[in-house]
Amino acid sequence: MTGPTPTTGADPGPDPPAFQLLNEIGIIAQLSGTRAERLLAPDLTMAQFVVLNHFHRLGGERSLVRLATAMQVTKAAMTNTIARLHAKGWVSVRPDPNDGRGKLVALLPPGEAARHRAIFLLMADLGGLGEAVDAESAATLLALLRRIRVWLDGTR
Amino acid sequence: MTGPTPTTGADPGPDPPAFQLLNEIGIIAQLSGTRAERLLAPDLTMAQFVVLNHFHRLGGERSLVRLATAMQVTKAAMTNTIARLHAKGWVSVRPDPNDGRGKLVALLPPGEAARHRAIFLLMADLGGLGEAVDAESAATLLALLRRIRVWLDGTR
DNA sequence: CCCATTTAGTTTAACGATTAACTATCTAAG
DNA sequence: CTTAGATAGTTAATCGTTAAACTAAATGGG
Numbered sequence: 001m002t003g004p005t006p007t008t009g010a011d012p013g014p015d016p017p018a019f020q021l022l023n024e025i026g027i028i029a030q031l032s033g034t035r036a037e038r039l040l041a042p043d044l045t046m047a048q049f050v051v052l053n054h055f056h057r058l059g060g061e062r063s064l065v066r067l068a069t070a071m072q073v074t075k076a077a078m079t080n081t082i083a084r085l086h087a088k089g090w091v092s093v094r095p096d097p098n099d100g101r102g103k104l105v106a107l108l109p110p111g112e113a114a115r116h117r118a119i120f121l122l123m124a125d126l127g128g129l130g131e132a133v134d135a136e137s138a139a140t141l142l143a144l145l146r147r148i149r150v151w152l153d154g155t156r
Numbered sequence: 157m158t159g160p161t162p163t164t165g166a167d168p169g170p171d172p173p174a175f176q177l178l179n180e181i182g183i184i185a186q187l188s189g190t191r192a193e194r195l196l197a198p199d200l201t202m203a204q205f206v207v208l209n210h211f212h213r214l215g216g217e218r219s220l221v222r223l224a225t226a227m228q229v230t231k232a233a234m235t236n237t238i239a240r241l242h243a244k245g246w247v248s249v250r251p252d253p254n255d256g257r258g259k260l261v262a263l264l265p266p267g268e269a270a271r272h273r274a275i276f277l278l279m280a281d282l283g284g285l286g287e288a289v290d291a292e293s294a295a296t297l298l299a300l301l302r303r304i305r306v307w308l309d310g311t312r
Numbered sequence: 313c314c315c316a317t318t319t320a321g322t323t324t325a326a327c328g329a330t331t332a333a334c335t336a337t338c339t340a341a342g
Numbered sequence: 343c344t345t346a347g348a349t350a351g352t353t354a355a356t357c358g359t360t361a362a363a364c365t366a367a368a369t370g371g372g
């Protein structure tokens with residue numbers, strides 16, 4: 001078990017399409033995520049940016065547990081993330097009037113502005129992606145991806 | 157500005173298509189990644205699985221630095237990951253005969269088998285994804301995603 | 313040759329996320 | 343009411359990653 005066995009032979013056929021798809025998606029997310037993380041640092045981490053995007057998309061107020069569930073992180077992690085966003089004045093936090101245990105978090109205008117600046121920065125870097133995928137393909141792609149996300153979200 | 161301002165007004169238009177695309181991809185990667193991580197634990201972490209997949213796709217031998225660059229992690233993280241894969245007998249590690257500083261890592265048959273088992277497990281969970289996206293759409297999707305990955309990989 | 317610079321890999325400290333334990337509050341059954 | 347169990351949020355310990363410092367070996371210009 002010590003020799004340099006290259007292991008290129010014995011092909012058991014291609015991987016299932018669903019796996020290829022998610023694998024490719026994982027690689028893209030890794031590549032673009034690292035890029036974005038570096039671009040946005042040190043003002044904004046990805047964890048924080050994702051929360052801003054969630055509120056932008058859906059609006060309203062959310063408890064920590066709901067946010068944590070949506071983002072697929074633990075309550076403890078969300079406590080940390082929200083504390084940092086709150087310290088910057090980007091979200092408001094108030095006790096839930098209907099539940100003495102809970103807190104309600106909402107996006108504030110400075111948070112919305114920070115999100116907008118972040119997207120501007122990102123697009124300056126990623127704008128050239130239009131060369132790789134034309135607008136029509138992008139629309140097709142987006143529609144299919146949404147179906148996948150909805151399926152994953154609905155079966156977890 | 158301390159009140160619970162919902163911040164749903166003042167729409168500055170939709171986000172750029174490229175951002176919507178990468179955002180959706182990020183969410184899918186998060187959802188499927190968490191799922192896979194739980195399914196594969198404790199035999200295999202995502203960091204390790206990604207290395208197995210890399211070798212399966214490309215074959216041959218690689219140095220730690222090349223692997224680290226390809227996976228977008230630091231050399232230190234790759235030292236750790238390879239040490240664990242090596243301890244399980246899934247990869248071979250030998251000194252680079254042409255460079256006294258370097259090591260060469262290769263996939264061993266037990267590692268290939270572990271990868272195969274992992275994919276089998278994953279498909280048992282993700283197989284239903286075929287309901288959300290038919291085969292033809294999946295092929296289209298995959299081709300477009302590859303273009304995006306190549307662009308991202310080529311401009312980093 | 314020699315020496316300055318670069319590169320491969322490991323080690324250490326700091327950071328962020330997870331797990332588990334804990335407090336406080338809500339809910340519901342008796 | 344009372345009380346047992348579930349739920350919201352925080353805290354403490356642990357794990358894996360990153361950044362930075364370090365060792366060892368390669369490279370290239372005097």
